[in-house]
Amino acid sequence: MAFEYEKYLRMEKMPHLWCPGCGIGIVLKAMIRSLDNMGWDKNDIAFVSGIGCTSRAPGYIDCNTLHTTHGRALTFATGIKMAQPAKHIVVFSGDGDATAIGGNHFIHACRRNIDITLVVVNNNTYGMTGGQHSPTTPIGYKTSTTSFGNIDPTFDICLLAKAAGASYVARSTVNKGKILEKYITKGLENKGFSVIVATANCHTQFGRKNKMGDPISARKWIESREIPLDKARNMKAEELYDKIITGEFISEEPEKTFWDNYNHSTQEYTDAYQTIIEKAQKSKDGESK
Amino acid sequence: MKKSVRFYSGAELVAMAAIDAGCRFFGGYPITPSSEIAEFMSIMLPKVGGKYIQMEDEIAAMGSVIGASLTGEKVLTATSGPGFSLKQENIGYAYMAEVPCVVCNVMRGGPSTGLPTALAQSDIMQAKWGTHGDHPVIALTPAYLEEIYEMTITAFNLAETYRMPVMLLLDEVIAHLSSAIDLPDKEKLVIKSRRKPTVTPDKYYPYDTAYGDVPPMANFFEGYRFHVTGLSHDKTGFPTTDPELVQADQERQIRKVSSKAHEIFDYESYLMKDAEIAIFAFGSTARAARVAIDNARKMGIKVGMVRFRVLWPLDEAEVLKVCSRSKAVIVPEMNMGQLSTIIEKFTADRTKLVKINHVGGVPIHPTDIFNEIKGVN
Amino acid sequence: MSEKINIPERHTKWEADIKIGKKDDHVVIGYWRDGCKGCGICVDVCPKQVWEIVEAKDKWSGQVVNIPDPSKCIKCSLCEIHCPDFCIKIY
Numbered sequence: 001m002a003f004e005y006e007k008y009l010r011m012e013k014m015p016h017l018w019c020p021g022c023g024i025g026i027v028l029k030a031m032i033r034s035l036d037n038m039g040w041d042k043n044d045i046a047f048v049s050g051i052g053c054t055s056r057a058p059g060y061i062d063c064n065t066l067h068t069t070h071g072r073a074l075t076f077a078t079g080i081k082m083a084q085p086a087k088h089i090v091v092f093s094g095d096g097d098a099t100a101i102g103g104n105h106f107i108h109a110c111r112r113n114i115d116i117t118l119v120v121v122n123n124n125t126y127g128m129t130g131g132q133h134s135p136t137t138p139i140g141y142k143t144s145t146t147s148f149g150n151i152d153p154t155f156d157i158c159l160l161a162k163a164a165g166a167s168y169v170a171r172s173t174v175n176k177g178k179i180l181e182k183y184i185t186k187g188l189e190n191k192g193f194s195v196i197v198a199t200a201n202c203h204t205q206f207g208r209k210n211k212m213g214d215p216i217s218a219r220k221w222i223e224s225r226e227i228p229l230d231k232a233r234n235m236k237a238e239e240l241y242d243k244i245i246t247g248e249f250i251s252e253e254p255e256k257t258f259w260d261n262y263n264h265s266t267q268e269y270t271d272a273y274q275t276i277i278e279k280a281q282k283s284k285d286g287e288s289k
Numbered sequence: 290m291k292k293s294v295r296f297y298s299g300a301e302l303v304a305m306a307a308i309d310a311g312c313r314f315f316g317g318y319p320i321t322p323s324s325e326i327a328e329f330m331s332i333m334l335p336k337v338g339g340k341y342i343q344m345e346d347e348i349a350a351m352g353s354v355i356g357a358s359l360t361g362e363k364v365l366t367a368t369s370g371p372g373f374s375l376k377q378e379n380i381g382y383a384y385m386a387e388v389p390c391v392v393c394n395v396m397r398g399g400p401s402t403g404l405p406t407a408l409a410q411s412d413i414m415q416a417k418w419g420t421h422g423d424h425p426v427i428a429l430t431p432a433y434l435e436e437i438y439e440m441t442i443t444a445f446n447l448a449e450t451y452r453m454p455v456m457l458l459l460d461e462v463i464a465h466l467s468s469a470i471d472l473p474d475k476e477k478l479v480i481k482s483r484r485k486p487t488v489t490p491d492k493y494y495p496y497d498t499a500y501g502d503v504p505p506m507a508n509f510f511e512g513y514r515f516h517v518t519g520l521s522h523d524k525t526g527f528p529t530t531d532p533e534l535v536q537a538d539q540e541r542q543i544r545k546v547s548s549k550a551h552e553i554f555d556y557e558s559y560l561m562k563d564a565e566i567a568i569f570a571f572g573s574t575a576r577a578a579r580v581a582i583d584n585a586r587k588m589g590i591k592v593g594m595v596r597f598r599v600l601w602p603l604d605e606a607e608v609l610k611v612c613s614r615s616k617a618v619i620v621p622e623m624n625m626g627q628l629s630t631i632i633e634k635f636t637a638d639r640t641k642l643v644k645i646n647h648v649g650g651v652p653i654h655p656t657d658i659f660n661e662i663k664g665v666n
Numbered sequence: 667m668s669e670k671i672n673i674p675e676r677h678t679k680w681e682a683d684i685k686i687g688k689k690d691d692h693v694v695i696g697y698w699r700d701g702c703k704g705c706g707i708c709v710d711v712c713p714k715q716v717w718e719i720v721e722a723k724d725k726w727s728g729q730v731v732n733i734p735d736p737s738k739c740i741k742c743s744l745c746e747i748h749c750p751d752f753c754i755k756i757y
Contacts, residue, residue: 002696002746002755013527014701015751020727021705025750043512048356059516059527064509066359067518068352069382075349079356079364080509082340083314087360087510105352108345177747215705273340280335 008032008042010062017056021215023174023200027121028057030180030198031092037185038088045088048077050102053128053202054094054121071102074109077116085270088188089115095122096134099155103135110164110193114269117187117194120157123202131205138242142209157197158249167192167266169249173199175223176246183248192268199244297472299437299464300325303393303457304333305472306441307365310480312391313339314362316353318346318372321405322461323395326367347372351379351392358388359517361508363445363482367393369461370412371402373419380454381420382519384542387496387506389448389483391441393457395464398650407650408461410572410623416456417601423539425546427553428456428601430571431463434470440598446481447553451545452503458600460623462573462652490514495526496538502545546602554604557596560586564593566665567615569608569632571597574621574653581658590666600628609635617665621645621653641665693739696755697731704729708745708754714738717745 009032018024035045045063049055051070058065068076073091081089098106098120109116125143126132133143135155142149161169168190170183180198187194201207201218212218222244229247232240297305303326307315315334317327327343334341340357344350347368354364368376373394383390396412398404403411412419416428427447431440441457448455486493486505495515497504504524507513520528521535529535546553560582561567570578575596585592595611597603612618612635620629620642629644636642643661647653695716704727709717716739722730739756746754 002743002757005752009752015703018750020703020751021707022750025752026748029747029750029752043510043514046509059518062514064359064514065516066356066509067516067520068355069378069519072348072352072379075344075352075379076356076359078342078344078349079314079316079353079358080360081356082316082342082353083357083360083362084510104345105349108349174748177744215707216710219707219710273335273342277335277338280332281338 003033003036005029005032008035008062010060013060016060018053019204021201021203021218022053023123023198023202023219024054024057024121026174026177027119027180027198027200028060028092030177030184031090031119032061033181034184034188035090037181038188040088044086045090046077046080047090047092048073048080049092050094050097051128052094052097052126053123054092055097057092071097071100072105073097074102074105074116074118078109078112078114081114081116081270082273085115085274089117090188091116091118093118093120094127095120095124095136095157096126099135099157099160107160107164110161110166110195112269113165113167113192113267115191115193117184117190117196119184119187120195120197121200122157122197123200123206125202125206127202127205131202131209137206141206143206144209156245158195158245161195162249165193166195167250168194170195170247171197171199171244171249172246173222173226173244174201175219175226179246186248192266296467296469297434298325298467299434299459300395301329302434302437303367303441303459303464304329306438307391307445308333308337308339309475309478310363310442310445311482312363312365312445313337314354314357314364315339315341316344316350316357316364316366317341318344318350318368320347320369320372322397322464323367323369323372323393325464326393326395330365347375348378351376351383354390355379355383355386355388358390359509361511363389363449365391365393367395369395369397369405370399370409370415373412373415377415377419381422381424383454384420384424385422385519385521386517387452387504387542388454388517389452389506390454391444391448391457392454393441393459395459395461397461398648404650406461408573408623408652409648409650410458410460410574411627411648412458413600413624414627416458423543425451425453425543426456426601427451427453427546427599428458430458430597430600432572432575432596432598434463434466434468436598437463438470438472442478442480446479449481449483450503451549452483452506453546456601458572460572486513494524496522496524498524498541502541502548550602551604551606553599553602554607555598556607557594557598559594559596561593561595561611564591565615566590566592566617566619566662567611568592568594568619568621568658569597569628570594570621571600571628574623577653577655578621578658580655581662584655584659585662585666590662592662592666603631605635608632612636612640615640617641617643619643619645619658619661619665621658621661623647623653692757693736693741694757695733695736695739696757697733698753699730701751701753702730703727703751704731705750706731707748707750711744711748713742713744714740
């Protein structure tokens with residue numbers, strides 16, 4: 001039986017503004033199916049975004065939607081979650097939005113482990129502004145601001161999120177819609193900060209300058225670079241250069257090692273704040289004894 | 290009922306008044322000289338079940354209060370000049386999306402890091418023009434501790450009434466001043482909250498002008514499922530580039546305050562009845578001016594003061610009235626002439642305008658003002 | 667085709683009704699031409715060459731997709747999952 005996306009879409013706003021073949025639509029569909037898997041009331045979901053191609057997504061979703069300033073989506077989301085801890089907050093962000101202008105907010109949301117699910121659609125470029133290089137543009141590739149090849153090293157968003165303290169981190173690509181759905185669902189289920197990176201194609205801006213100006217060749221380019229995490233563990237760094245490591249980055253084993261966020265609390269932030277409220281209300285003069 | 294009298298600092302009064310006004314969320318970032326407000330809020334808010342969060346930067350702090358306000362909370366953030374500059378991005382968002390919030394700016398010297406621990410009144414123009422684009426502005430400038438309490442409550446009431454950010458501009462010396470004051474009776478406080486929609490969700494538009502210039506505001510998670518954006522939008526809240534709709538929306542936003550400017554604008558008139566020399570002042574400078582006026586009056590000089598309690602929106606008719614019947618106007622301020630450039634418009638050539646501009650971080654001494662009064666008399 | 671399948675109006679602009687596999691196993695391919703931007707991802711992901719690109723003068727991209735032989739469909743739903751424009755439904 002076909003999935004009824006209409007239940008979650010503002011159909012009067014469709015068709016959406018993304019280019020033909022843009023991967024964001026695929027990620028958005030995975031997101032919608034994941035929300036449906038959770039069975040939440042639409043009224044209890046806040047869908048927040050920043051600025052960029054990806055960030056136009058909330059306009060199409062029939063929830064409480066918030067389209068904020070560039071990079072700041074997580075700050076607004078944090079305010080919403082703090083004020084209404086029982087509600088479900090989803091943030092939809094691009095690579096530039098989440099890791100460049102919003103990089104600070106990104107690592108700190110990870111650090112707090114606040115119960116928000118962040119989906120980063122990584123298309124390796126700034127699509128909306130004309131295809132400038134972003135923190136995830138691979139070295140050597142051409143963009144409108146790196147005509148002679150990009151020299152800026154890239155972020156691995158998943159490793160960054162893990163190191164900063166996110167409690168669920170996974171990556172897949174737009175070629176694997178079902179796996180994206182699985183990861184996003186697990187992110188929504190996770191009580192804590194979840195980061196799901198969806199590597200997507202921007203053939204219009206990024207692909208055009210790198211000999212893959214149509215969606216199919218851009219998707220093939222992504223597919224050719226996918227390496228499953230289990231396989232990548234046994235590979236050398238130079239073999240992994242310019243590869244997309246897919247899989248779940250946070251192990252589910254209860255025993256964590258030094259490399260697994262040794263100093264991060266597993267407590268979710270709004271839960272932790274509840275203990276502050278209880279302490280404050282017990283103390284008489286304000287200071288805790 | 291016996292009123293309690295004890296020592297309060299300005300910062301503490303902001304926090305107390307915010308909580309009494311119903312504020313239940315504070316998102317902040319430490320910055321001298323406003324950090325004490327955050328410190329007080331971090332203790333007071335959880336006691337009443339409210340939420341305090343220290344964000345990773347000033348921009349984030351502003352973002353978090355807007356997010357919380359959208360869920361229906363009354364919200365406060367506090368900062369100082371450099372942080373106020375950083376916050377402007379999201380302050381602009383709050384104007385565009387019409388989200389009520391109170392921004393307390395404890396002013397210090399600038400530009401840049403400037404004088405972190407010294408006082409100034411350097412942000413009155415930033416409060417007006419800090420973010421890009423045009424928008425209405427309300428800025429309150431208390432001068433006394435009692436006023437800080439009272440005007441913080443007013444700030445929340447105005448933010449909720451007009452559905453917009455309201456600036457509470459303190460100067461460093463007032464925020465750090467401690468004194469024994471009488472707090473007003475809490476039961477007699479007038480507390481206002483935003484107007485909620487009365488229609489069902491299918492008929493609700495977040496910027497519906499059918500209900501006047503300030504549309505009713507639904508909360509997130511209450512079934513209305515509306516869209517909020519910083520893009521120019523139509524009444525449905527969705528982005529539009531229709532020139533007529535964008536024009537109309539901007540005009541309405543400006544009008545919602547300008548049409549009520551005479552109601553919002555507030556000033557204290559001190560010995561102005563027979564005054565030939567008028568002093569325009571606000572904040573701590575007005576306290577010095579008051580001493581100077583008292584001294585000058587003893588010498589028989591007819592001098593008075595218009596002390597702005599609300600600086601923006603300025604009721605220009607009132608200022609013009611004062612300027613046109615005074616032979617001289619003195620504007621003491623702790624900046625390089627931000628207020629006097631406005632007053633200059635109304636003095637024209639008829640009235641002599643004397644500026645006193647101190648930016649060194651020390652208060653303007655009453656003697657400085659007294660000497661100018663003598664000079665123009 | 668049976669009335670039991672509730673196809674939303676937006677997705678009934680064009681559809682192919684075929685039988686696959688066992689005799690009661692129906693597939694209805696719902697395709698929303700108005701929303702289709704002719705990107706060709708469905709053509710690419712389909713393992714059975716159900717979809718093909720055809721010229722469309724009324725489209726900005728100049729092309730849409732078509733189903734020359736719906737009986738090839740094995741109901742894997744890859745096209746449905748990967749259509750970025752919410753235009754394909756496999757019932």
